[in-house]
Structures are given as structure tokens and as C-alpha cells.
Amino acid sequence: MQLFVIYILALRWSRIQGQRTTDDCYPHETFMRGSNGDLMNQVQSRFRRMSFDLRIMNEVAAQRCLASMETAMDKHIKGTAERLGNFEMGLTSLTEETTLRLEQISGEMGHDRTKGSAGDNGIPGSKATLPVPPVCFAGPFGGIGGSTLFDDFYVSMNGPITSILTKSDWFIDSIRVKYGTTWGPINGESTAPSSSVFDLRDGEVIKRVEMRKRLNGDENYVLCGLKFVTNQRSSAWHGSSSGSSDSASGGRLRHIAGKHGSYLDSITLYFDAC
Numbered sequence: 001m002q003l004f005v006i007y008i009l010a011l012r013w014s015r016i017q018g019q020r021t022t023d024d025c026y027p028h029e030t031f032m033r034g035s036n037g038d039l040m041n042q043v044q045s046r047f048r049r050m051s052f053d054l055r056i057m058n059e060v061a062a063q064r065c066l067a068s069m070e071t072a073m074d075k076h077i078k079g080t081a082e083r084l085g086n087f088e089m090g091l092t093s094l095t096e097e098t099t100l101r102l103e104q105i106s107g108e109m110g111h112d113r114t115k116g117s118a119g120d121n122g123i124p125g126s127k128a129t130l131p132v133p134p135v136c137f138a139g140p141f142g143g144i145g146g147s148t149l150f151d152d153f154y155v156s157m158n159g160p161i162t163s164i165l166t167k168s169d170w171f172i173d174s175i176r177v178k179y180g181t182t183w184g185p186i187n188g189e190s191t192a193p194s195s196s197v198f199d200l201r202d203g204e205v206i207k208r209v210e211m212r213k214r215l216n217g218d219e220n221y222v223l224c225g226l227k228f229v230t231n232q233r234s235s236a237w238h239g240s241s242s243g244s245s246d247s248a249s250g251g252r253l254r255h256i257a258g259k260h261g262s263y264l265d266s267i268t269l270y271f272d273a274c
Contacts (some may be wrong), residue, residue: 135219150258155255168195
């Protein structure tokens with residue numbers, strides 16, 4: 001019975017192979033009558049040829065798969081190169097716009113742009129440099145908590161400090177500084193009920209900052225009071241005047257940085273000179 005099944009399978013494969021062209025690598029004669037031993041030899045021969053055909057089919061499929069992968073990779077490489085080219089063009093445009101903006105800010109602040117090189121505090125490869133006055137920082141003052149870092153350096157390029165807005169309750173919840181005519185971001189949460197604003201006059205600069213801090217519910221120090229002393233006057237306390245005290249002074253307060261979470265945890269002060 002098994003021999004009969006094998007015979008039928010081999011015969012079926014022989015008929016399928018008979019449909020191939022004469023360019024095949026071997027002839028496709030039909031099964032010949034003979035003894036069972038001859039029949040088994042013919043069946044085994046057919047199975048060997050079936051295995052050979054399957055290998056050929058697998059090789060063809062693999063070649064097609066490789067060709068498809070190569071085509072996809074070529075498209076991907078071309079697309080990546082195009083995107084990189086667009087990115088480079090955009091970066092060049094952004095650099096030119098930033099340089100132009102720096103020149104405008106320099107003019108607004110009354111600085112003269114002089115020719116120089118990277119050794120003159122300039123940008124390598126640039127034709128002109130913006131003289132940068134010496135800067136020193138004091139701090140951080142307050143505690144070690146806070147989940148968010150902030151730094152007003154970039155927004156401070158819009159001009160000197162012209163106004164400071166704080167919101168407070170038991171602690172300083174947030175602080176926001178105006179540079180020139182541009183408000184910086186709100187650093188902290190702005191949900192406190194009490195707000196304080198200190199507007200600077202023409203020619204007025206902050207020379208000193210007094211600070212107060214106290215422990216919050218997590219036993220971390222948090223800023224609870226700020227007072228600004230200028231070359232003309234002193235502001236009222238923003239928040240509380242009680243608590244552990246700190247202070248810092250310099251030539252002119254240029255911008256602030258620090259950390260905050262629900263409150264203003266710490267602050268770092270950047271002056272023109274210490």
C-alpha cells in the first residue's frame with residue numbers, strides 16, 4: 001500500500017514536470033513497467049529530482065527577496081540623503097537668522113560689533129563678533145529640591161531686566177522676568193493668590209538681591225521671600241521677609257536661573273561683575 005502511494009505521488013510530480021520546457025537540466029520520461037525494484041529506483045530518482053527542483057525554487061525566491069531588499073534600501077538611502085540635505089539647508093538658514101538677530105539686539109543695546117576671530121570672544125568663522133562683558137554668578141540659593149531646571153539666558157538677550165513678577169503665598173510659587181520688552185517664561189506654578197510686580201525705571205539696574213528661605217512639608221528649603229536693591233532704590237518684599245537669609249550682589253543683574261517644582265526651590269543670579 002505504501003509503495004502504491006509513493007508511486008502515485010511520483011507519477012503526479014512527473015506529469016507536473018512534463019509541463020516544463022526542453023531547456024531543463026534533465027529529461028522527463030514516464031515511469032516504465034518493470035519489477036518492483038525497478039519501480040522503486042524510478043520513484044527514488046523522481047524524489048531526488050523533486051528535491052533539486054525545490055532547491056532551485058528556494059534559490060529563485062531568495063534572489064527575488066534580496067532584489068526587493070536592495071530596492072527598498074536604495075529608496076531608504078535616497079530618502080535619508082534628501083532629508084539630511086533639507087536639514088542642512090534649514091540649519092544654515094537658522095544660523096543666518098540667528099546672526100542677524102544678534103546684530104539687531106547688539107544695535108538695540110548700544111554695543112558696537114567689531115571685526116575679530118574666535119579668540120576675540122566670537123563665533124569661529126564669523127566676520128564680526130559681539131563683545132561680551134564679563135559675567136559671574138552667585139548661587140544657587142534656596143534648597144536642593146525641584147524637578148524642573150530653568151535658565152533665562154536666551155530670553156535675556158532681548159535686553160536688560162525691566163520688570164519682575166512673582167506669585168507667592170507661604171512660599172514663592174513662581175517668578176517671571178521681563179527683559180527689554182519681552183517677558184520670559186513663568187518659572188514655577190502661578191496659582192498663588194498674591195502677586196508682586198517690581199518695574200524698573202529708565203537707567204535703573206538691580207545691584208543686589210536679598211532672599212529668605214524656610215522648610216516646606218518635605219523638610220526641604222524653599223525660597224519664601226525676595227527683595228531687589230537697585231542703583232536707585234529697594235523694592236518691597238516679594239513674599240515673606242522672615243526665614244533664613246541669603247544675599248548676593250554684583251555690577252548688574254543680567255538674568256536668573258534655578259529649579260522649581262510646586263515652588264521656587266532655588267535661584268542662581270548672573271551679574272555683569274561680582
